[in-house]
Amino acid sequence: QVQLVESGGGLVQPGGSLRLSCVGSGMFFSSYRMGWYRQAPGKQRELVASITNGGITNYADSVAGRFTISRDNARNTVLLQMNSLKPDDTAVYYCNSNRWGVDAWGQGTQVTVSS
Numbered sequence: 151q152v153q154l155v156e157s158g159g160g161l162v163q164p165g166g167s168l169r170l171s172c173v174g175s176g177m178f179f180s181s182y183r184m185g186w187y188r189q190a191p192g193k194q195r196e197l198v199a200s201i202t203n204g205g206i207t208n209y210a211d212s213v214a215g216r217f218t219i220s221r222d223n224a225r226n227t228v229l230l231q232m233n234s235l236k237p238d239d240t241a242v243y244y245c246n247s248n249r250w251g252v253d254a255w256g257q258g259t260q261v262t263v264s265s
Contacts, residue, residue: 151176153174153176154172154174154245154247154254155175155245155257156244156245156256156257156259157170157171157172158171158259159243159259159260159261160260160261161262161264162235162262162263163263163264164237164263164264164265165235167232167234167235168232168235168261169229169230169231169232170186170229170245171227171228172184172186172227172229172230172245172256174227174228177226177254179223180203180223181203181249182203182247182248182249183200184201184219184245184246184247184248185198185219185246185247185248186228186243186244186245186246187243187246188239188242188261189244189258190241193241196210198243199213199217199219199230201219201220201221205221212238213239216232216233216234217230217231217232217233218230218231219231228245230243237263240261240262242258242259242260242261243260244256244257244258
């Protein structure tokens with residue numbers, strides 16, 4: 151059974167940086183597409199960034215140029231480096247894995263951008 155555990159959220163001032171980490175277990179990690187999603191209060195969950203098993207990345211327009219997704223298959227880890235954070239980035243961030251159309255989700259980590 152796939153398990154995903156996120157870490158790295160917290161409170162940061164506007165313009166600051168955070169790095170989120172997600173460690174997967176119970177899976178052949180390198181064969182999965184991995185992604186980060188977020189959900190703000192009263193809004194739908196949205197894709198932030200994804201990375202295929204071949205390393206191809208995709209970003210939401212709202213974070214392109216500020217966030218970077220990467221993966222370390224040897225450590226079963228996917229990272230999200232978030233720079234130049236804005237109050238609109240405040241949300242719960244979820245790690246996602248997908249293979250053959252089957253999704254798994256982490257429990258989420260809160261990111262709050264506020265002065």
